[in-house]
Amino acid sequence: xxxxxxxxxxxxxxxxxxxxxxxxxxxxxxxxxxxxxxxxxxxxxxxxxxxxxxxxxxxxxxxxxxxxxxxxxxxxxxxxxxxxxxxxxxxxxxxxxxxxxxxxxxxxxxxxxxxxxxxxxxxx
Numbered sequence: 001x002x003x004x005x006x007x008x009x010x011x012x013x014x015x016x017x018x019x020x021x022x023x024x025x026x027x028x029x030x031x032x033x034x035x036x037x038x039x040x041x042x043x044x045x046x047x048x049x050x051x052x053x054x055x056x057x058x059x060x061x062x063x064x065x066x067x068x069x070x071x072x073x074x075x076x077x078x079x080x081x082x083x084x085x086x087x088x089x090x091x092x093x094x095x096x097x098x099x100x101x102x103x104x105x106x107x108x109x110x111x112x113x114x115x116x117x118x119x120x121x122x123x124x
Contacts, residue, residue, distance in 0.1 A: 015102045023095040030099075033085055037103045040084045041111060044077050061112040063105070078104065 016030060048057050059070035060077065078100055085096035 012102065012106060019095075019098050019102060023091075023098065025095070029089070032089060033091075033099045034103055034107075036084050036088050037081050037100065038107050038110075040081045041077065041104065041107050044080055045111065048073060061108060061115060063108065063112075 019025065020027075020030060045057050045060070053069065053073065056065070056067065056069040056073045059065040059067060060074050065071045065074045081100045081104060082093065082096045085091050085099055086093060089096075091099070
């Protein structure tokens with residue numbers, strides 16, 4: 001059985017509130033950024049799994065990309081999320097980077113939980 005603790009960062013609400021004030025964002029901007037980030041993360045990870053990079057994907061989902069491939073994948077994923085936020089929402093780069101830094105750990109924790117559930121259901 002796979003044990004993968006979902007790391008949900010503390011004080012995320014505080015970070016989002018301060019980011020909203022600093023970037024002059026509204027709640028619907030945060031919601032849109034969340035959905036764009038989730039869509040980007042899921043499609044990126046799915047493509048990586050299809051290419052056979054399962055081990056690096058698991059490292060990223062665990063929040064511990066220790067190998068060079070895992071670190072490279074995490075950086076590529078972060079860059080892809082930032083580009084998506086800039087293109088789809090028209091954000092400035094600094095705001096898109098800040099959103100990616102705050103939202104990605106939440107989304108990766110959620111995806112890791114979904115993967116664990118899928119794996120458990122498959123083993124039954």
